[in-house]
Amino acid sequence: MSQSISSSKIKSALAPNISISRQNSESSNSLGNFIQETLALTKRLFIQLQRRPSTLVAGVIQPFMWLILFGALFSKAPANLFGNDLSYAKFLAPGLIVFAAFSGALNAGLPVMFDREFGFLNRLLVAPLSSRYSIVAASTIYIIALSFIQTAVIVLASAILGAGLPGIVGISAIALIVFLIVLGVTALSLGLAFALPGHIELIAVIFVTNLPLLFASTALAPLSFMAGWLQVIASLNPLTYAIEPIRYIYGHGDWAINSIVMNTPWFGFSFGAVILVLLAFDALVLLAIQPLLRRRFA
């Protein structure tokens, strides 16, 4: 295969080069290395997305269909049922933003699981990664970017369907909330991808988590519609803490950090408090998956 190449050229191409390994093991630039490997792994995921866009297309179409179908389902609901001056489209949009982001994040572990099953992960694990958390970081960056695309589409589609459009600050606040919920759920899914034996089990977990968490949140109906026990569950569901502040932003142009955006059976939460709850959720998940990752990455 290499007849046309002079042997000296082959020699220099194939000879071991100790200086590369020395330079790398001695260099203290581990942050630079971490960034290099994380960007390369993220790029791989985006190349995959570009050449196989069906996940993104489905991820955008699905909430769009929810929006139209649920809107039609409740189109004869009495006026002001969901709050003063609140159309169901306006009520539903925040729920679907969060639910779409949540579903996408819940699936984050699947590509990692397939890499495990096909042996591609081994390729990463035999490489001298500065930290194996770059594998997790790349998936997280990728999923967050996808969620932002989904969110933008839902916000625009709901605006067209009559939900209105929040201002710049409102949109930024929505982005922050989406980021926080996606971070926690992605971490959870990635942790499961390393803990569960195979993709069948992971899909089973996704299957039993996805819709129940949707119905046990305030995505489709307000707390006041629910049975008492479901109100309790919905008030503990992290999705509710992401949905309610976004809904408040949609309903109130004059929201502030101390506005009470959410009422549970126990007490009301201000916008700031809700953000703290979401941060606590992220911290809890990130702590919980540490032992799982460390077992695989040790």
Added chain:
Amino acid sequence: MAAAVLIKNLQKSYGDVQAVKDISFTVEPGEIFGLLGPNGAGKTTTIRCLCTLAKPDQGKIEVGGISAIASPKAVRQRLGYVAQEVAIDKVLTGRELLKLQAALYHLPKSMIGDRIEQLIEVLGLQEYADKKTGTYSGGIRKRLDLAAGLLHQPEVLVLDEPTVGLDIESRMVVWQFLQELRAAGTTVLITSHYLQEIDALADRLAIIDRGVVIAEGTPSELKDKLGGDRVTLRIREFTSEEEADQAKHILESLPFVEEVIINSVQGNSLNLIVKSGQSSLSKIEQSLAEVELPTFSLAQSRPSLDDVYLAATGRTIMDAELAAASTRDLKKEQKQQMK
């Protein structure tokens, strides 16, 4: 100078299966070292421990004097690993995979482009580099994986069963390439259950059976240690049992014949072990002619590595393969490898 690879008293179990019981061997810098043994002997587990994919239960692993257990990252930087099942992302092109690999090994950005070009050229991948790897044949995939394993100019390239499933032409390409690699000064550690591969390539080898090393040395050392030459005799294309028995008695009385075995699977042909360096064949033919037995075919050869394995374990590698194939739980093994 430290050994390129040093493995000492390695032990590794998966659940109640002791995949590696006690494996020790040393690979010197610049040589091609072969690990020979039937499937399920513990080769892949040994390689997984060496490449830091699995943690040994016990034992010492060093690459260039650096412990794989204490400093896995430094060892990863020094090793190139070509797995048995090439895992490539089908959606990426060959060049994109190499770029990813270069970043994972932290090649300086200024070097990456040239280095990838160089390897694409050396491995003859020019017309494939910009096609998706999903379209590659097995041979091209293996070449891409070789390029990926060598991108960071490792001191030791580790290949697990590099030619399993390849056509003969691709197999020759890989063999020739590994020899070029040795000539350039890279140490090569290769596992195989394929005798000819190790015999043709390895400067030295270790034979592994059921998790232990049963022999280590150069191919000719191991064969010489066994002593004698092998003679294969067919009286007729298909010999009757009586004739084979008759010939066996006659041949056993010859002074230079050490052992005669009738191989009923091969049409009652006779396998002889004879003292080497004698003009055995003509004497065998002569003594058969005296009792009017014909000679259909007669060949003398030095012992093969399979004979070395046979002498140590009482079975051929082929027998061991067949026995292992019926008892292995491949699904379970794959689960273990996912860890």
